[in-house]
Amino acid sequence: MIFKEYFELLFPLLSITWAVFRIGSLTKLLEPSRQIDQAAALAISGLLTFYPFAGLSAANYLLSVNPNFSIGSIALIFVLLWEQLARKPLLSNQHLLEFLAWNVAVSICLFTCYLGFFKYDMYALGYGFSIWFVITAMLTVILFLRRHPLSYIFIAYIVSFDLKLLPSNNFFDYITDGALFFISLGLLLFYGVRYYKTRNHESGRQGRAGEKYREP
Amino acid sequence: MLRYLAILFIFLLYLFPCYQTHFAPLPARWENLAVTSQAEGQSGDNERPFFSANFVNQESPGIINHAPSMTVLSNNRIMCAWYAGSREGAKDVAIYYAVFNDQKDHWTEPSLLMDREQSSKELNRYIKKLGNALIFSDNEGSIWFFYSSLPFGGWSLSTLNYKVSIDYGKTWNKSKKLILSPFFNLTNNVKNKGINLSDNSFILPVYHEFIKKLSQLVLFQPKDTGFYYEIRKMTNERKAIQPTILHQGEKKLVAFFRNMIRPGKRCILMAKSDDLGQTWSRTTETCLPNPNSGFDMVKLTKGEYLGVVNDSFDDRSVLVLVMSRDEGNTWKTLKILEKNAGKEYSYPFIIKERQFYHVAYTFERRRIKHIAFNEAWINQLSN
Numbered sequence: 001m002i003f004k005e006y007f008e009l010l011f012p013l014l015s016i017t018w019a020v021f022r023i024g025s026l027t028k029l030l031e032p033s034r035q036i037d038q039a040a041a042l043a044i045s046g047l048l049t050f051y052p053f054a055g056l057s058a059a060n061y062l063l064s065v066n067p068n069f070s071i072g073s074i075a076l077i078f079v080l081l082w083e084q085l086a087r088k089p090l091l092s093n094q095h096l097l098e099f100l101a102w103n104v105a106v107s108i109c110l111f112t113c114y115l116g117f118f119k120y121d122m123y124a125l126g127y128g129f130s131i132w133f134v135i136t137a138m139l140t141v142i143l144f145l146r147r148h149p150l151s152y153i154f155i156a157y158i159v160s161f162d163l164k165l166l167p168s169n170n171f172f173d174y175i176t177d178g179a180l181f182f183i184s185l186g187l188l189l190f191y192g193v194r195y196y197k198t199r200n201h202e203s204g205r206q207g208r209a210g211e212k213y214r215e216p
Numbered sequence: 217m218l219r220y221l222a223i224l225f226i227f228l229l230y231l232f233p234c235y236q237t238h239f240a241p242l243p244a245r246w247e248n249l250a251v252t253s254q255a256e257g258q259s260g261d262n263e264r265p266f267f268s269a270n271f272v273n274q275e276s277p278g279i280i281n282h283a284p285s286m287t288v289l290s291n292n293r294i295m296c297a298w299y300a301g302s303r304e305g306a307k308d309v310a311i312y313y314a315v316f317n318d319q320k321d322h323w324t325e326p327s328l329l330m331d332r333e334q335s336s337k338e339l340n341r342y343i344k345k346l347g348n349a350l351i352f353s354d355n356e357g358s359i360w361f362f363y364s365s366l367p368f369g370g371w372s373l374s375t376l377n378y379k380v381s382i383d384y385g386k387t388w389n390k391s392k393k394l395i396l397s398p399f400f401n402l403t404n405n406v407k408n409k410g411i412n413l414s415d416n417s418f419i420l421p422v423y424h425e426f427i428k429k430l431s432q433l434v435l436f437q438p439k440d441t442g443f444y445y446e447i448r449k450m451t452n453e454r455k456a457i458q459p460t461i462l463h464q465g466e467k468k469l470v471a472f473f474r475n476m477i478r479p480g481k482r483c484i485l486m487a488k489s490d491d492l493g494q495t496w497s498r499t500t501e502t503c504l505p506n507p508n509s510g511f512d513m514v515k516l517t518k519g520e521y522l523g524v525v526n527d528s529f530d531d532r533s534v535l536v537l538v539m540s541r542d543e544g545n546t547w548k549t550l551k552i553l554e555k556n557a558g559k560e561y562s563y564p565f566i567i568k569e570r571q572f573y574h575v576a577y578t579f580e581r582r583r584i585k586h587i588a589f590n591e592a593w594i595n596q597l598s599n
Contacts, residue, residue: 056342064342064367067375068395111399116428119452123398127446128237128245137230141223158229168395169444171233178400 007165009049011069012059014077017045021084032084066179068168071160072103073180075153095149097191100184102150107181110172126172133171243437243444246494249413250466252355263571265593272296272314272576272584273326280304282562283510284576284584285409287351287359288569289384292318296576297329297349297361298584305370307332311349311363313385316586318572323586330379330391335365338391339377342367347374350406355416358382360436362394362420364405372425376404396434396447402426404447407458407510409567410436411469419493421450421471423457429476431459433493450496456485460513462521467492470544472513472523473499475506481529482506486544504538504547505529510563514573517591524553524564524575535561535577539598550597553587554579561585 020041024030031037049059056064063069076099082090091099113122125132136154143151160166161174168174237245273281284298294316301309310331314323329349336343347364354360359381364374376396379388396404403426410420417437424430431450436443450459456473463469469492473485484506485499504525509532513523520541527536527549535554538547553575554561564577571590579585 055336056340060340061342063340065400067341067393067401114398115426116424116430116449116452121449124446124448129234133230133233137227140226140230144222144226145219155226155229158226158233162229162232167393169446170395170398172398173395177398178402181399 004165008063009059011074011077012062013049014081016049016058018077018081018084020045033087066177068166068173068177070177070180071156071174072176075156076180076183091149099150100188103176103180103184104188107176110176123172126170242439244415246435249415249417249492251463252412252414263590263592265596267589267593269587272323272586275582278302280581281584282578282581283348285350285565286567286574286576287353288567294569294574295351295385297351299346299349305345307345309346311346330363335391339393344368347371348406352410354418355412359385362406372403374403374405375401376406408460408512411461411463421459421461429455429457431456431473448494451487451499454485454499456499458510462513462515469493474510476508502544507531512564512566514566514568524566526562532560532562533557
């Protein structure tokens with residue numbers, strides 16, 4: 001029980017640490033490759049996360065908005081933070097996009113059912129063993145056989161559900177949550193726009209190169 | 217070889233929930249539970265008619281009192297909880313309670329049960345305001361106190377918290393949050409009482425107002441490590457909220473809903489379940505009018521349904537007692553409890569304590585009124 005109470009603070013800690021590193025890097029106040037800067041950023045993050053402002057810490061404010069951050073959320077923020085800390089990505093761009101797409105797809109199915117747009121009560125099937133456990137198990141095995149890094153995230157879902165690390169009894173609350181949906185959707189849109197701009201830029205360059213080639 | 221072992225390990229991880237669902241003794245599966253034999257009491261045939269009316273609290277200028285709920289404590293005592301503050305949704309809204317001793321025939325002075333600051337401290341969360349409260353006794357005599365709270369926004373963003381008392385409300389454990397939704401835990405609220413089941417389990421009707429208005433049912437079950445809960449949808453196709461649930465047998469339930477469909481000639485909605493609330497029929501309209509207002513019902517000794525409803529399509533100025541002898545298909549008005557144009561008499565809550573029925577309701581938003589009667593009094597009205 002006590003471990004559970006500490007475990008729910010993991011997402012706020014990771015997300016605030018990511019924000020500190022990101023802001024530090026963008027403002028050039030922080031050189032993430034320097035160990036002293038890393039230690040300072042981690043200390044600031046810990047302070048910001050756990051020090052109570054007006055009676056409640058930032059972690060508690062975050063948990064007031066979303067009381068159940070899923071394992072998917074923790075995994076995503078860990079992947080993003082790793083890139084800041086280690087200066088190299090934990091997941092390739094393609095794997096990250098696949099993870100984001102999975103988060104958005106499963107969230108849309110779950111939320112539309114839960115919010116009453118469909119009669120199918122998908123969320124109720126997350127409490128006990130159901131077809132959704134079989135589907136997730138098959139996906140985990142397929143991803144594992146293909147040596148896909150997302151298989152580790154899928155294993156983390158079921159391990160944490162078996163250990164009941166989150167306050168919810170529902171398996172879907174281990175897979176996704178509202179915050180993960182919006183973060184994943186935002187990142188997908190960001191990467192989509194970036195990809196579109198890059199493609200336009202490159203096709204423009206190729207076009208100009210072609211014109212140059214034809215000119216003489 | 218190592219790969220195959222890893223795959224076996226993955227399958228074992230997924231088989232663990234399968235074991236828990238199908239073979240673990242606790243929590244019991246929903247389909248194995250049943251409504252416990254409710255102490256229906258005497259029929260009232262040999263009693264003298266009894267009726268009394270009083271107020272739970274005194275009026276305070278500028279303070280509204282709303283949404284009462286009641287439960288039976290030990291030794292013929294009843295506890296009533298409601299919220300009060302400068303206006304609905306104000307930051308100063310707090311939940312109060314009073315206790316009624318039917319031998320002394322009076323209510324204790326209201327005491328604070330929960331306010332915004334205390335809730336925030338106990339939950340370690342930011343709480344902007346508090347809302348509806350519900351108290352409920354389980355089969356072992358523990359008192360459950362459910363209340364809604366909001367970190368921001370309006371009622372459609374409320375979430376539910378609970379506290380439990382094992383000494384009839386003298387002391388309570390710390391508030392805990394219920395996780396009932398995958399989408400930011402939005403949104404669930406309470407109005408009416410639950411029904412006790414076997415294995416000290418109970419079901420509690422809740423409702424959801426974010427984007428669509430719908431009702432849900434939460435099953436609470438004891439477990440080795442605390443307790444377990446899960447939620448099921450009751451309605452989907454209409455704006456049916458604040459269900460009151462009655463049982464027709466060990467597994468059969470009937471629910472009546474507040475109707476939130478656009479203004480007009482709205483009637484109370486009804487749905488049935490044959491599997492203890494796991495699945496529900498589509499809602500149908502009853503002949504009881506509903507001005508988009510909460511109500512409550514209880515089952516009498518001989519199986520009739522007794523309801524306290526607003527008998528109007530337009531407003532909450534008329535509050536009546538109604539009875540159905542045919543499982544909710546037709547209804548007869550027994551008595552007009554309140555009728556005063558321009559005033560509000562709303563959110564009734566009804567419970568049975570020994571041979572008495574107790575009703576509490578919002579009286580002109582200024583006080584909580586309490587009436588008590590027995591079945592002989594009802595029989596006198598219905599004959």
